[in-house]
Amino acid sequence: MSFDVLFSQFMSGIARGALLFLVASGLSLTFGVLRVLNFAHGSLYMLGAFLSYSIWKFLLMPVLGFYLAAVIAALIMGGVGMIIEFGLLRRLYARGWPEQLLATYAIILIITDLVKWAWGGEFLSIPRPRPFTGAVFLFGFPFPSYNFFIIILGLGLVVFLWWLVYKTRLGDIIRAAAQDREMVSALGIPIPWLFTWIFVLGAAIAGLSGAVTAPFGSVALGMDIEIIIECFAVVVIGGMGSLPGTLLGAFIVGQVYAFGILFKPELALAFIFMVMAVVLIIRPWGIFGRPER
Amino acid sequence: MLEVKEIHSYYGTSHILFGISFGVKEGEAVCLLGRNGAGKTTTFRSIIGLTPPKSGSIQFRGKEIIGKPPYRIAQMGIGYVPDTRRIFPDLTVRQNILVARREHKGAIWDLDRIYSLFPKLQSLETHMGTQLSGGEQQMLTVARTLMTNPELLLLDEPGEGLAPLVIKTMEQQLGEIKKLGLTMLICEHNVGLAINLSDRAYVMDKGMIHFQGTIDELKKHEEVRKKYLMV
Ligand SMILES: Nc1ncnc2c1ncn2[C@@H]1O[C@H](COP(=O)(O)OP(=O)(O)OP(=O)(O)O)[C@@H](O)[C@H]1O
Numbered sequence A: 001m002s003f004d005v006l007f008s009q010f011m012s013g014i015a016r017g018a019l020l021f022l023v024a025s026g027l028s029l030t031f032g033v034l035r036v037l038n039f040a041h042g043s044l045y046m047l048g049a050f051l052s053y054s055i056w057k058f059l060l061m062p063v064l065g066f067y068l069a070a071v072i073a074a075l076i077m078g079g080v081g082m083i084i085e086f087g088l089l090r091r092l093y094a095r096g097w098p099e100q101l102l103a104t105y106a107i108i109l110i111i112t113d114l115v116k117w118a119w120g121g122e123f124l125s126i127p128r129p130r131p132f133t134g135a136v137f138l139f140g141f142p143f144p145s146y147n148f149f150i151i152i153l154g155l156g157l158v159v160f161l162w163w164l165v166y167k168t169r170l171g172d173i174i175r176a177a178a179q180d181r182e183m184v185s186a187l188g189i190p191i192p193w194l195f196t197w198i199f200v201l202g203a204a205i206a207g208l209s210g211a212v213t214a215p216f217g218s219v220a221l222g223m224d225i226e227i228i229i230e231c232f233a234v235v236v237i238g239g240m241g242s243l244p245g246t247l248l249g250a251f252i253v254g255q256v257y258a259f260g261i262l263f264k265p266e267l268a269l270a271f272i273f274m275v276m277a278v279v280l281i282i283r284p285w286g287i288f289g290r291p292e293r
Numbered sequence B: 001m002l003e004v005k006e007i008h009s010y011y012g013t014s015h016i017l018f019g020i021s022f023g024v025k026e027g028e029a030v031c032l033l034g035r036n037g038a039g040k041t042t043t044f045r046s047i048i049g050l051t052p053p054k055s056g057s058i059q060f061r062g063k064e065i066i067g068k069p070p071y072r073i074a075q076m077g078i079g080y081v082p083d084t085r086r087i088f089p090d091l092t093v094r095q096n097i098l099v100a101r102r103e104h105k106g107a108i109w110d111l112d113r114i115y116s117l118f119p120k121l122q123s124l125e126t127h128m129g130t131q132l133s134g135g136e137q138q139m140l141t142v143a144r145t146l147m148t149n150p151e152l153l154l155l156d157e158p159g160e161g162l163a164p165l166v167i168k169t170m171e172q173q174l175g176e177i178k179k180l181g182l183t184m185l186i187c188e189h190n191v192g193l194a195i196n197l198s199d200r201a202y203v204m205d206k207g208m209i210h211f212q213g214t215i216d217e218l219k220k221h222e223e224v225r226k227k228y229l230m231v
């Protein structure tokens, strides 16, 4: 196996990891604070992708169109997130896991049908936006420069979330509520609003992530389930609710997938779940996670 | 200021409080005494809204508070200091204090004032919440609730599990807070700190109130103390 092949797989694994981080960070944040496992997170991502496609088509702007469409799609998904939290999820916090699972599964079905109805079953795609149309050379090997856009976006989100969670008062409240929401509430902090805004943030990040995958490959039905399965692997490996854990989990899953494809493409997903199983055996709460109290 | 009438509280299906009634007037310090399992913590949880009573009434400054979520009750001016302290482990001492900050008119508590009352906390500022001793944790949980600028302070066993010397310090510090005009409701099972700070006492057992009176009256009623407090 030559260096260029390994290196190129490594780099594509990094790009895939960055995309997984974009999606999984929202999932992990929502779980960490709300303690609701949102199976429909992938559907928010898918809806964001379809929305950005239509907004991009409608805008018809050469360079800015793509970026503007992504931002608008993210904002709309934030709004959708608010409707979902307000209309459905907040009724379920006190209920058990089975009800939460059923309810979020219902959202998956609703969004799937909505997308089928509005966009049909076609594969849609947006051309790579300028200035990320060409290739970048690293050690003399070419890589799609759009991959670097995704990597930079992922790193940007890491910095933003780190700042939000560890450097702001809201972050103090988030970390306190993740551990003892009852006490936070008894201190006069409106937990219901906190939960709404966390869910809105998670949904907006999912929408943005969906939007930026449009130039990657194809926007299509089924992309929701595909991403959510890998995101679960990411958060289980890294530890639910942990920001550094999600980052490490995304890196690992991205790499395992990239090299898995190299050795046995049919088993790429299986390799990911083998790693997940090993982590679960050694550390059931994930690498950076904490045992449930 | 606080008027509790005939409340019945439950954990699931187990009936814990059987028609508790008592009151706290502005500026007073009142203690709620009773041995382990008497229902003191449940009474506090009922007031702050964590275990809302199924019937009865709780009025704070003339407004009914049963049915309101805990954050609303806290915003109205009730500060709850839990028995298990419930320090946020991922936050530093300073963050634990500041996370609760709520400013409104008439607010008197800020970081400086907290640190002058609890100098120990200033020197531990950057430590994580979990790295504190029991006494330090108790100071921190009181400090954190004070930052919400409450008018009525509910203190659940502030001396529990502390060394006698530490209890004395805590008692002095709570005395200072009382002098600032804060109304207090303190509960305890071993008569000590609470009785020294309080003007009046209620004694409860098995979810019911069995005695009420001034501290002097309680001291005279030996049979009440024998029967319900084991002293
Ligand atoms: N979460 C719970 N679920 C069911 N029963 C409970 C729960 N918490 C307390 N109890 C029961 O309620 C009764 C009153 O408990 P509570 O904690 O109010 O007593 P307390 O007076 O605060 O006692 P202590 O001095 O030990 O703190 C006890 O019989 C206890 O076993």
Ligand SMILES: [Mg+2]
Pocket (backbone or CB within 6 Å): B040, B041, B042, B083, B156, B157
């Ligand atoms: Mg108690």
